[in-house]
Amino acid sequence: MATLELSNVVKSFDKTTIIHGVDLAVSDGEFVVFVGPSGCGKSTLLRIISGLEPATSGDIRIDGQRVNEVTAAHRGCSMVFQSYALYPHMSVYDNMAFGLENLGVAKAVIETKVTAAATMLQLGPLLQRKPTQLSGGQRQRVAIGRSIVREPKLFLFDEPLSNLDAELRVSMRAEIRDLHARLGATMIYVTHDQVEAMTMADKIVVLRAGRIEQVGTPLELYNTPCNQFVAGFIGSPRMNFVPAAEFPSALPGTHTVGIRPEHAQLADSGPLQLKIKQVEQLGSTSILHGHVVPDAPFELILNGQTTIQRGDTVCVSAPPEQLHCFDSNGLRL
Numbered sequence: 001m002a003t004l005e006l007s008n009v010v011k012s013f014d015k016t017t018i019i020h021g022v023d024l025a026v027s028d029g030e031f032v033v034f035v036g037p038s039g040c041g042k043s044t045l046l047r048i049i050s051g052l053e054p055a056t057s058g059d060i061r062i063d064g065q066r067v068n069e070v071t072a073a074h075r076g077c078s079m080v081f082q083s084y085a086l087y088p089h090m091s092v093y094d095n096m097a098f099g100l101e102n103l104g105v106a107k108a109v110i111e112t113k114v115t116a117a118a119t120m121l122q123l124g125p126l127l128q129r130k131p132t133q134l135s136g137g138q139r140q141r142v143a144i145g146r147s148i149v150r151e152p153k154l155f156l157f158d159e160p161l162s163n164l165d166a167e168l169r170v171s172m173r174a175e176i177r178d179l180h181a182r183l184g185a186t187m188i189y190v191t192h193d194q195v196e197a198m199t200m201a202d203k204i205v206v207l208r209a210g211r212i213e214q215v216g217t218p219l220e221l222y223n224t225p226c227n228q229f230v231a232g233f234i235g236s237p238r239m240n241f242v243p244a245a246e247f248p249s250a251l252p253g254t255h256t257v258g259i260r261p262e263h264a265q266l267a268d269s270g271p272l273q274l275k276i277k278q279v280e281q282l283g284s285t286s287i288l289h290g291h292v293v294p295d296a297p298f299e300l301i302l303n304g305q306t307t308i309q310r311g312d313t314v315c316v317s318a319p320p321e322q323l324h325c326f327d328s329n330g331l332r333l
């Protein structure tokens, strides 16, 4: 398996720079998720690692070796795409065997590897089918199987689950994590879905506009987001932001206070007055939506069920240790 190191990686298309000097170290066997809004450069960075796209400048090292000039076919990376990219006229078996046949691997060896991967992915009974005869989840497993048989140093996944329905996404998430545990492989996984990032990653890399905003474990990002962007991106429902003037106990120099919906509490008196616009009763929890000041939408999660209704005004507070204080540049204090 492999380590990966990016040093000051820059990517420009014509005169537009879209990756602005990215530094990142990935350890052997780590599951790293790149997350960020649409267009922030996640896929481009993955393609640069795979060799499908050259970097404009900077170094890419796999296992300590600079690979900028090594072609995609020789980098030892294997990519699983959102579109699966299966050959429609080939059986599942042939789709998985094809890459190895091209490399001139002996037929018997191919058969052993394809059979082992198919067993691991529960594709054994489907090996003679064509991709059109498979469900979305089965197709995605074939795409993953095609990667596994090549025994890559680095597995790269580009939004592999976004074409699947919500239920299947949840089960495939678990399957990919399980696969990671069994193979002990280094994996880099791109998604714009922060829940996918939180549930799958050993380490999350949050990107915005071609720059890394923060790198950390899911709970590090949740507990101590380095700025307002990360704070708003990680966590669901999203963190509430309130002008510091509304919260007298905020740290000196605070411009905006962040309070997660699960940390806000109903109180007998202030500091916040939440005017309720909508109540979502989910049975085990209730979500109150409203505003604390006209431009500050606010959500609060209550355990259990509530009699609070649209039109009510309630007082809200939060424990001081759960407040996130940001300065006027959005940086954590």
Ligand SMILES: Nc1ncnc2c1ncn2[C@@H]1O[C@H](COP(=O)(O)OP(=O)(O)OP(=O)(O)O)[C@@H](O)[C@H]1O
Pocket: 013, 018, 036, 037, 038, 039, 040, 041, 042, 043, 044, 045, 192
């Ligand atoms: N071949 C190209 N030529 C010019 N611009 C490109 C090219 N490929 C990507 N871009 C631009 O680079 C930026 C980053 O694109 P990229 O696909 O890496 O983003 P992303 O974070 O993966 O987005 P998404 O989540 O929407 O897939 C975008 O603004 C995109 O328009």
